[in-house]
Amino acid sequence: MSFTILLWLSIAVFLLGIILRFSTWFSQSIDPNDVKGEKTSGKKIPLGRRLAKGVSGTFGVVCSTKIIKVIQSFFIDIILQKRILDKSIYRWLTHAFIFFGFLVLLLSHAFGNFTFSLFGSEYVSTLNPSLTLRNVFGLLALIGVGMAVYRRITIKKQRFTSYPSDWTALVLIAVIMVSGFLLEGSKISSYSIYESMTYDYGMLEGEEAKALEAYWVAENGLHSPNVDTPVPPDLLETGRQANEWSSCIQCHAGNTNAFVSFSIAKAIGPMAAAIGDAGVVTFFRFVHIIACLGLLAWLPFSKMFHIISAPLSLAINRVMGKESDDPVNALNRQLIGLTACTHCGACTVECSSQMFYESFDNEFILPSKKVQYLKKIAAGKEVDPRTRKRLQQGLYICTSCDRCTDICPSGINLRDLFINSRYYLLNTGAVETSMLSHFSFPLSLLHTYVPKHAHALHKVQNLFEKTFTSLPGISGPLTLSKKQEFDSLRGNTTFKSCYSCQRCTNICPVVRRYETPAEALDMMPHQIIFSLGIGNQDMALGARMIWKCSTCYLCQEHCPNGVELTDIFYRLKNKAINAIEAKEKK
Amino acid sequence: MKYAFFQGCNIPARIEQYATATTAVLATFDIELVDVRAFTCCGYPVKNVDEKAAILPSARNLAVAEKEGLDIIVICNCCYASLMKAQNVLTSNTELVEEINTILAKEGLQYTGKVEVHHYLDVLYSEIGVEALSAKMKYTVKDLDIAVIQGCHVLRPREITRFDNSFVPRITDALVNATGAKNLEWQGKLECCGAALAGINDQLSHDLLNEKIEGAKKAGAQYITPICAYCHLQFDTTQPNIAVQPGDVLPVLLYPQLLGLCLDIDEQHLGLEMNTTIQAEQVENLKSTLVTPEELTKKKKRGTKAKQPA
Numbered sequence: 031m032s033f034t035i036l037l038w039l040s041i042a043v044f045l046l047g048i049i050l051r052f053s054t055w056f057s058q059s060i061d062p063n064d065v066k067g068e069k070t071s072g073k074k075i076p077l078g079r080r081l082a083k084g085v086s087g088t089f090g091v092v093c094s095t096k097i098i099k100v101i102q103s104f105f106i107d108i109i110l111q112k113r114i115l116d117k118s119i120y121r122w123l124t125h126a127f128i129f130f131g132f133l134v135l136l137l138s139h140a141f142g143n144f145t146f147s148l149f150g151s152e153y154v155s156t157l158n159p160s161l162t163l164r165n166v167f168g169l170l171a172l173i174g175v176g177m178a179v180y181r182r183i184t185i186k187k188q189r190f191t192s193y194p195s196d197w198t199a200l201v202l203i204a205v206i207m208v209s210g211f212l213l214e215g216s217k218i219s220s221y222s223i224y225e226s227m228t229y230d231y232g233m234l235e236g237e238e239a240k241a242l243e244a245y246w247v248a249e250n251g252l253h254s255p256n257v258d259t260p261v262p263p264d265l266l267e268t269g270r271q272a273n274e275w276s277s278c279i280q281c282h283a284g285n286t287n288a289f290v291s292f293s294i295a296k297a298i299g300p301m302a303a304a305i306g307d308a309g310v311v312t313f314f315r316f317v318h319i320i321a322c323l324g325l326l327a328w329l330p331f332s333k334m335f336h337i338i339s340a341p342l343s344l345a346i347n348r349v350m351g352k353e354s355d356d357p358v359n360a361l362n363r364q365l366i367g368l369t370a371c372t373h374c375g376a377c378t379v380e381c382s383s384q385m386f387y388e389s390f391d392n393e394f395i396l397p398s399k400k401v402q403y404l405k406k407i408a409a410g411k412e413v414d415p416r417t418r419k420r421l422q423q424g425l426y427i428c429t430s431c432d433r434c435t436d437i438c439p440s441g442i443n444l445r446d447l448f449i450n451s452r453y454y455l456l457n458t459g460a461v462e463t464s465m466l467s468h469f470s471f472p473l474s475l476l477h478t479y480v481p482k483h484a485h486a487l488h489k490v491q492n493l494f495e496k497t498f499t500s501l502p503g504i505s506g507p508l509t510l511s512k513k514q515e516f517d518s519l520r521g522n523t524t525f526k527s528c529y530s531c532q533r534c535t536n537i538c539p540v541v542r543r544y545e546t547p548a549e550a551l552d553m554m555p556h557q558i559i560f561s562l563g564i565g566n567q568d569m570a571l572g573a574r575m576i577w578k579c580s581t582c583y584l585c586q587e588h589c590p591n592g593v594e595l596t597d598i599f600y601r602l603k604n605k606a607i608n609a610i611e612a613k614e615k616k
Numbered sequence: 617m618k619y620a621f622f623q624g625c626n627i628p629a630r631i632e633q634y635a636t637a638t639t640a641v642l643a644t645f646d647i648e649l650v651d652v653r654a655f656t657c658c659g660y661p662v663k664n665v666d667e668k669a670a671i672l673p674s675a676r677n678l679a680v681a682e683k684e685g686l687d688i689i690v691i692c693n694c695c696y697a698s699l700m701k702a703q704n705v706l707t708s709n710t711e712l713v714e715e716i717n718t719i720l721a722k723e724g725l726q727y728t729g730k731v732e733v734h735h736y737l738d739v740l741y742s743e744i745g746v747e748a749l750s751a752k753m754k755y756t757v758k759d760l761d762i763a764v765i766q767g768c769h770v771l772r773p774r775e776i777t778r779f780d781n782s783f784v785p786r787i788t789d790a791l792v793n794a795t796g797a798k799n800l801e802w803q804g805k806l807e808c809c810g811a812a813l814a815g816i817n818d819q820l821s822h823d824l825l826n827e828k829i830e831g832a833k834k835a836g837a838q839y840i841t842p843i844c845a846y847c848h849l850q851f852d853t854t855q856p857n858i859a860v861q862p863g864d865v866l867p868v869l870l871y872p873q874l875l876g877l878c879l880d881i882d883e884q885h886l887g888l889e890m891n892t893t894i895q896a897e898q899v900e901n902l903k904s905t906l907v908t909p910e911e912l913t914k915k916k917k918r919g920t921k922a923k924q925p926a
Contacts, residue, residue: 388672463665582772594773
């Protein structure tokens with residue numbers, strides 16, 4: 031297959047991919063208001079409306095003073111990459127080396143003819159500045175890849191693991207750069223290329239031709255079977271003059287300018303000659319072209335798509351901040367964000383909840399892992415219930431510190447994405463017991479999705495009522511049990527010291543709130559301690575009191591006999607949740 | 617003196633002014649607060665679900681401070697209690713220390729327990745002292761009635777927090793009195809703001825909050841001064857969210873903001889306008905209550921003179 035066919039094929043795949051990705055921006059979503067299956071029917075926003083809102087929103091920005099922010103974003107976020115710089119100089123250098131290395135090569139080498147014509151000159155790959163530029167920027171990109179690999183290996187200790195796709199991207203860039211150097215190196219050393227060049231352009235014969243060849247061996251990295259090194263100085267001088275007379279110099283700056291490839295030529299010359307240098311050149315050219323076209327075709331389907339979506343996401347972020355005023359465009363923004371994730375791990379490394387990952391053994395607690403999986407949810411792919419439940423827990427065990435959103439180098443509004451996803455899953459999925467934690471506090475502050483929150487909470491409460499029998503639900507006589515379950519209270523046996531003074535109940539600010547506390551709470555604090563005293567822990571677990579405890583510690587502080595009521599309540603709560611989770615697993 | 621500044625999750629995201637005001641106030645007394653990015657959540661939010669899971673993050677944060685070679689200063693009461701609780705549990709449970717250190721070792725951290733945890737009020741009270749505080753004040757406030765809500769988890773359980781007398785706390789009172797503000801005695805002062813129930817039982821949480829708002833208003837409070845970050849958010853965010861009449865709210869004034877005004881600290885550090893419940897005119901009124909010591913003595917004299925004829 032010729033180069034042209036391959037080129038057009040990869041361009042076609044690239045364009046198709048781009049169209050597909052663009053269409054997901056306006057068709058996919060994770061929208062809590064679009065919940066199917068429950069009592070409410072989902073109201074999916076049609077693609078036309080999403081697209082129209084997206085266009086009008088963009089238009090609104092372009093035609094207002096907000097365009098200044100977009101321009102700011104272009105220079106500060108995209109060219110300067112300040113968000114990466116704020117995080118770490120190492121990461122900034124890594125990205126800048128790859129970004130600028132690649133960009134300069136793309137413009138000055140791949141699109142060399144076009145770029146040079148803009149400056150009114152001609153692209154000659156073997157003359158300076160091209161010869162040097164290629165090597166400088168190729169090397170920079172390679173150093174960048176090396177730094178990225180090192181980071182991805184060492185970041186493991188911070189709970190972040192890379193995916194095969196992360197390595198693929200780095201390997202592909204590295205292959206492009208290395209094969210480019212090898213191609214240039216093999217061409218420099220190749221005798222068959224030298225021969226065809228002198229055949230086409232050379233006018234020299236005899237001694238002069240020999241001197242020229244010797245000169246190219248000594249100075250330009252050629253590997254010739256005819257020349258012995260070191261070349262004598264007088265022959266070298268004759269060769270140098272021949273190089274000038276015969277106008278080689280007009281198209282060939284010294285190959286030492288290609289400092290990387292020149293060294294490679296020196297190193298691989300003899301080997302290439304032994305294998306057959308023309309074949310070696312063809313092979314490296316093939317690898318280089320395939321890798322370049324492969325990257326082009328793969329780009330829209332991979333995280334490399336961020337080169338298109340991340341600048342957009344960053345500009346949106348600069349214009350709108352963390353708030354999105356239009357709900358339809360908020361969904362568009364959400365999907366642009368999802369495609370802008372580079373799986374760099376910045377969010378996970380700084381995540382406030384990262385230590386909960388160690389305790390819960392649920393990697394969905396880490397934001398980068400969540401984002402990757404949410405792409406599947408947005409695309410409406412089937413997810414098995416177990417994974418879905420873990421994702422839901424991962425989404426809920428979040429302190430809403432917004433750090434991930436503040437530091438995301440792609441400017442993704444992770445805060446909104448995660449909140450939307452939480453309520454989307456909560457309203458379609460399983461019961462979430464971690465709703466009963468203080469992770470619910472920031473959600474209550476937000477004051478959004480209030481009915482949805484209440485609905486999901488209600489599901490948890492129902493499950494509790496089904497699982498445990500509360501005191502009012504018991505009809506027969508209470509049983510006394512000899513064997514008390516101390517261990518499940520992790521050794522807190524202070525309830526044994528209770529001498530029934532009821533000070534705890536009398537001082538409780540929650541009990542005080544109700545006219546008939548026994549009805550509202552099932553059991554009052556002292557009764558819970560009594561029930562533990564008679565070895566009936568189940569009754570305590572079913573009491574609504576433990577979930578209405580404000581954890582103010584007044585009871586515990588005022589207990590004259592050192593019963594650690596609030597701490598015992600915490601343990602009962604933990605135990606009740608464990609019991610429910612265990613039941614759910616069955 | 618340097619401390620590792622433990623801000624927790626709520627303060628950087630929602631109450632930045634608490635951090636900047638505290639930093640500025642302490643800087644006046646040559647105390648530097650170092651921002652440590654490696655700190656994470658203290659573990660408090662997970663307590664209802666898994667108490668043990670709440671210990672590990674605190675232990676890690678203590679280990680991070682240990683690596684930095686700094687003691688910790690905390691603003692949020694719940695963060696304070698979590699760190700103190702972790703320390704308390706880990707002093708007696710060597711098995712757990714080992715288990716935790718195995719996890720921490722992965723990122724080159726180790727918990728040995730040598731870091732001290734201080735509440736910022738304790739630093740003001742014990743390390744700087746009320747006298748030194750007063751000496752630096754350019755102004756005191758006059759005719760300003762505030763209701764302090766102490767927050768539960770800095771006082772109780774006393775064996776863990778070891779902060780102040782949990783029944784008759786004196787630290788906060790002494791600090792507030794030094795500013796000249798009238799520190800009201802009211803019933804809700806040592807009680808719960810309802811934050812721990814927010815999102816779990818909103819109705820009850822709001823009831824507890826409203827009870828405090830009414831109580832403080834009834835006592836004649838012009839401002840409520842919450843110590844804990846959670847209390848602050850209840851009064852400054854939830855209060856306007858649930859107010860029956862929009863705008864009819866008891867404004868929040870944080871202690872370092874009040875102290876900062878007396879110390880004549882640049883207002884941009886104090887961030888008064890960042891309290892959602894405080895209006896621009898209230899900020900002006902607040903500033904008009906500031907008097908220099910000379911003015912105060914003059915006013916007193918005038919006051920006594922005026923009384924004489926009667």
